[in-house]
Amino acid sequence: MPKKSSLVRDLESILDRDRVISHPTELLVYECDGLTLSKYGAEAVVLPKSTEEVAEIAKCCVRHETPFLARGSGTGLSGGAVAAEGGVIIQMSKMDKILDIDYDDELAVVQPGVINLHLSDTTSPNGYHYAPDPSSQKACTIGGNVAENAGGPHTLKYGVTTNHVLDLTVVMPDGKVVKLGGRPEDSTGYNLVGLFVGSEGTLGIATEITVKLIRNPEAVKTFLASYKSVEDASNSVSSIIAAGIIPAALELIDNIVIKAVESHLKAGFPENVAAILLIEIDGLTSTLSAQAGRISNICRDSGATDFQEAKSDEERDRLWRGRKEAIGAIGKVTPAFYTNDGVVPRSRLPEILKFDLEIGNRHGLRIGHLCHAGDGNIHPTIMYDPDDENQVKSAIKISREILQKCIDLGGALSGEHGIGTEKLSAFKFMFNHDDEAQMLSVRSAFNPSGLLNPSKIFPTGARCGESKIRKTVAGGGWL
Amino acid sequence: MAVVTEPKVIDPTELSGSGQIPVERVATPKTPEEVAKMVTEALQESKTLLPLGGGRDLFTARKTFDIGISLKKLTNGFRHTPEDLTAIVPAGMLFSEVQAKLREANQWIPLDPTDEGNSTVGGIISANRSGPRRHWHGTARDWVIATTVVNGTGKIVKAGANVVKNVSGYDLNKLYIGARGTLGILLNMSFKLAPIPDKRVTFRACFSTPEEALGMSKQINKAPVEVEALTVVKGRWAAAKAKHWWVLIELMGTEQSVADQSTVLSSILEKSSANRWGKASEDDTQFYWKTAQFGNDEAAPSSTEAAVSIPKSKVEKLVCNLAEEMPGCSLKILPACGSVTLELDESSDRKTFIDQVSGLNGAVEITGSNVSSAEDRWPLTPPSLHLMKQLKKHLDPKGLFAPGTFVGGI
Numbered sequence: 071m072p073k074k075s076s077l078v079r080d081l082e083s084i085l086d087r088d089r090v091i092s093h094p095t096e097l098l099v100y101e102c103d104g105l106t107l108s109k110y111g112a113e114a115v116v117l118p119k120s121t122e123e124v125a126e127i128a129k130c131c132v133r134h135e136t137p138f139l140a141r142g143s144g145t146g147l148s149g150g151a152v153a154a155e156g157g158v159i160i161q162m163s164k165m166d167k168i169l170d171i172d173y174d175d176e177l178a179v180v181q182p183g184v185i186n187l188h189l190s191d192t193t194s195p196n197g198y199h200y201a202p203d204p205s206s207q208k209a210c211t212i213g214g215n216v217a218e219n220a221g222g223p224h225t226l227k228y229g230v231t232t233n234h235v236l237d238l239t240v241v242m243p244d245g246k247v248v249k250l251g252g253r254p255e256d257s258t259g260y261n262l263v264g265l266f267v268g269s270e271g272t273l274g275i276a277t278e279i280t281v282k283l284i285r286n287p288e289a290v291k292t293f294l295a296s297y298k299s300v301e302d303a304s305n306s307v308s309s310i311i312a313a314g315i316i317p318a319a320l321e322l323i324d325n326i327v328i329k330a331v332e333s334h335l336k337a338g339f340p341e342n343v344a345a346i347l348l349i350e351i352d353g354l355t356s357t358l359s360a361q362a363g364r365i366s367n368i369c370r371d372s373g374a375t376d377f378q379e380a381k382s383d384e385e386r387d388r389l390w391r392g393r394k395e396a397i398g399a400i401g402k403v404t405p406a407f408y409t410n411d412g413v414v415p416r417s418r419l420p421e422i423l424k425f426d427l428e429i430g431n432r433h434g435l436r437i438g439h440l441c442h443a444g445d446g447n448i449h450p451t452i453m454y455d456p457d458d459e460n461q462v463k464s465a466i467k468i469s470r471e472i473l474q475k476c477i478d479l480g481g482a483l484s485g486e487h488g489i490g491t492e493k494l495s496a497f498k499f500m501f502n503h504d505d506e507a508q509m510l511s512v513r514s515a516f517n518p519s520g521l522l523n524p525s526k527i528f529p530t531g532a533r534c535g536e537s538k539i540r541k542t543v544a545g546g547g548w549l
Numbered sequence: 550m551a552v553v554t555e556p557k558v559i560d561p562t563e564l565s566g567s568g569q570i571p572v573e574r575v576a577t578p579k580t581p582e583e584v585a586k587m588v589t590e591a592l593q594e595s596k597t598l599l600p601l602g603g604g605r606d607l608f609t610a611r612k613t614f615d616i617g618i619s620l621k622k623l624t625n626g627f628r629h630t631p632e633d634l635t636a637i638v639p640a641g642m643l644f645s646e647v648q649a650k651l652r653e654a655n656q657w658i659p660l661d662p663t664d665e666g667n668s669t670v671g672g673i674i675s676a677n678r679s680g681p682r683r684h685w686h687g688t689a690r691d692w693v694i695a696t697t698v699v700n701g702t703g704k705i706v707k708a709g710a711n712v713v714k715n716v717s718g719y720d721l722n723k724l725y726i727g728a729r730g731t732l733g734i735l736l737n738m739s740f741k742l743a744p745i746p747d748k749r750v751t752f753r754a755c756f757s758t759p760e761e762a763l764g765m766s767k768q769i770n771k772a773p774v775e776v777e778a779l780t781v782v783k784g785r786w787a788a789a790k791a792k793h794w795w796v797l798i799e800l801m802g803t804e805q806s807v808a809d810q811s812t813v814l815s816s817i818l819e820k821s822s823a824n825r826w827g828k829a830s831e832d833d834t835q836f837y838w839k840t841a842q843f844g845n846d847e848a849a850p851s852s853t854e855a856a857v858s859i860p861k862s863k864v865e866k867l868v869c870n871l872a873e874e875m876p877g878c879s880l881k882i883l884p885a886c887g888s889v890t891l892e893l894d895e896s897s898d899r900k901t902f903i904d905q906v907s908g909l910n911g912a913v914e915i916t917g918s919n920v921s922s923a924e925d926r927w928p929l930t931p932p933s934l935h936l937m938k939q940l941k942k943h944l945d946p947k948g949l950f951a952p953g954t955f956v957g958g959i
Contacts, residue, residue, distance in 0.1 A: 071671050113634065156610040157806045174862035175860045184748050197594075210604050219720070221714055229691060232720065232723070233687070246935065248932065249932045252766075252910065252912060253887075254859050254860060254911050256688075256856075256858035256888065256912055257858070257925075258913075258914070258930065258931045259930075259937045259955070259956040259957070259959075260724055260727070260728055260732075260940060260956075262724075262933055262936060262937070263723075264722075264724070265721070265723050265835075268719070268720050289771050308632060311632065311634055312632035314655060314745075315744070316743075316744070316760060317904065353775065356804060356809035356810065357775070360805060361803075381890065388839070411715055413712045414712065415633045415712055416632070416634075417630065446712055446714065447714050473637070480712070481711075482709075482710035482715040482717045484716045485715060486714065487716065488716045488717075489717060497717075500717055503707050504700075505706045505707055507702075509719045511943040512721065512724075512940065515936070515942070516936070516939075527719075549798070
């Protein structure tokens with residue numbers, strides 16, 4: 071057992087000893103998140119149970135001039151929840167209580183370690199749910215969702231995390247505790263909650279989160295449309311949006327992913343097609359039939375060879391399980407994969423998907439797609455052999471070129487996973503020096519020492535610490 | 550200041566709709582680069598700037614500023630992409646003009662703030678204004694996806710992108726919305742758009758007491774209907790002689806769906822204690838909503854209004870207290886948003902009222918000709934005010950943009 075540092079000893083004076091992890095072997099788990107391409111070593115991982123403990127940990131790190139950051143379940147895909155410059159990871163999993171549910175005000179107060187799906191499971195019997203539903207919702211935490219402004223299939227209609235957070239208790243980088251926002255929707259002054267959500271844990275650590283709950287829809291219909299080409303499927307997506315229809319969810323899955331899903335999950339996806347669309351509409355029973363008819367016509371007009379409605383709740387659940395657990399299925403058909411989070415304007419979907427296919431062919435790597443197509447969030451999944459250095463390099467190169475293409479098409483670098491460490495070098499594709507300086511000014515106002523979660527989002531001043539590409543097994547990413 | 554004399558310096562009183570503006574000069578730049586140049590020159594000459602939209606919501610805290618920057622000529626660069634349901638809009642375009650253009654493709658920015666036709670998009674976003682359809686559509690913070698501003702160092706900077714989902718860099722859009730021009734000068738904004746519903750129908754129901762009106766609102770909110778707007782109004786925001794609390798409900802959807810929903814709503818209202826209720830004719834619909842936004846023609850303009858935001862479960866308590874303590878008080882309520890606007894007259898005990906809002910964990914903004922300081926306008930300061938001041942210091946280090954006009958004297 072290596073000798074404990076003074077930092078670790080100080081952390082052990084704040085928490086019980088069993089909530090401070092410093093043994094190198096135990097720290098390996100925290101070296102990466104869903105992005106397994108690069109890994110970083112932390113000096114310690116701590117597991118606080120309260121806001122006060124998080125505040126004391128932050129003050130301790132400041133005294134030791136040591137970087138620190140918060141981490142949820144580590145399901146992100148951008149290398150955000152890693153100790154890029156070493157230091158302390160504050161693992162929030164023991165702060166997992168739903169503190170209050172108020173149906174009159176249609177809100178819930180949760181600790182950051184609450185698993186996303188647990189909240190909806192708790193409120194559903196009363197007719198309410200929490201709208202953001204990342205595919206990782208069985209595992210990811212609401213604190214992590216806040217850091218990354220997480221989305222999910224149903225955010226097409228209901229909005230992403232930022233649209234559902236009312237107020238936050240935050241431990242600032244100097245250890246002070248502050249309340250941002252408020253229960254009334256129009257809290258006074260600058261909208262600090264809106265700024266904080268999606269800031270990738272660089273402005274503070276949320277320790278209590280008040281989120282909106284929304285009523286469950288009266289009726290839901292789920293459809294599966296099949297296509298003989300990815301281009302036809304993506305044209306359908308563009309046509310549905312262009313017709314002014316906003317489904318609750320509109321997902322595109324290509325044949326590579328369909329086959330992986332059917333091999334391992336038996337979701338009922340047709341295997342002999344190039345792509346499928348999983349389309350869901352919800353709302354009043356009286357509105358759905360007409361909307362379903364319009365969508366069916368659009369899909370058929372743009373080349374759908376089949377258009378089926380899920381006939382039961384079981385069938386609907388099976389289709390969604392196929393979508394939400396698809397990434398796990400991909401992990402079983404390739405030794406490793408690298409997922410990309412680029413976004414394009416929805417009308418440019420056919421172009422970017424064509425580009426992906428071409429670039430995959432050019433580099434000799436397979437690329438599967440399971441897109442949040444209605445949002446233009448493309449999620450190509452680049453499959454590679456981690457033992458083949460050339461393939462690793464090609465995967466990184468492909469992802470970078472896709473990001474550049476997304477920007478060229480008027481899109482963005484990330485739809486729901488953030489920049490993290492992964493896209494530091496791509497930041498300049500989208501923002502110039504002045505744009506970055508403006509954001510860094512904001513960071514300085516909150517995090518002047520830069521000790522909280524350094525080397526994330528912004529390339530200027532970022533150091534890549536102990537980053538190293540390692541041989542990896544298939545990642546556990548979620549899309 | 551070269552740019553101020555070219556394109557033009559105008560007399561402040563010439564600026565339509567803005568009334569008396571406490572600036573020495575007003576400049577009307579036509580391009581983002583001209584705005585940036587003005588800011589750079591103001592930095593060099595230590596001048597203060599007051600960004601100007603249509604002037605409806607302008608608040609100057611009775612301070613004077615060196616230069617007013619009217620953005621009304623910053624109107625180039627509008628780009629609507631109907632197939633993406635997005636639009637890029639220059640800050641100086643009139644909001645009504647933008648909505649008219651979008652309507653051609655059956656789309657709109659789903660915000661319906663009170664607007665006499667001279668509000669600019671930049672002004673509406675800077676003041677984070679919305680209207681009764683906020684009930685369904687939310688506020689500007691739900692619809693703005695990208696912004697370009699001139700910042701406190703004179704640089705043109707952007708945040709966000711023209712896509713509907715994005716976590717690339719900080720979401721500075723959220724900061725600029727509602728910042729009233731104190732963090733920079735908005736040049737353009739990108740919006741997500743919504744399709745205009747096929748059909749809208751308005752119902753009005755009249756109740757004797759606030760408890761009945763607000764109880765009905767709650768019942769409707771839980772009913773199987775899609776309500777685009779629901780507001781409870783009394784006094785100047787109802788008809789001149791109205792004695793009752795009006796509940797105005799707007800349903801939306803397809804023709805068939807609205808017909809079905811109308812049946813559901815009628816059945817609810819039929820069983821209610823409403824003195825009168827019914828589906829409004831087209832003329833009445835226009836009259837009701839116009840009155841609910843602008844006030845009735847016979848009412849004197851209100852001198853002082855308070856916009857309260859409280860948890861929605863506390864709305865009934867506050868409104869019933871106000872009805873008892875200020876029986877003649879005009880009220881406009883969006884129950885599902887926790888929003889209560891009321892008219893404060895000279896006899897109102899303002900301190901008791903503010904204490905009451907504070908006791909309900911609420912926020913309040915008071916507007917009117919006798920509101921002279923930021924402290925009067927926002928009497929309840931948020932616990933994170935120190936962070937807001939810190940942000941202002943970092944983003945506007947020389948204190949160029951409308952200093953002293955925002956919360957806590959920011």
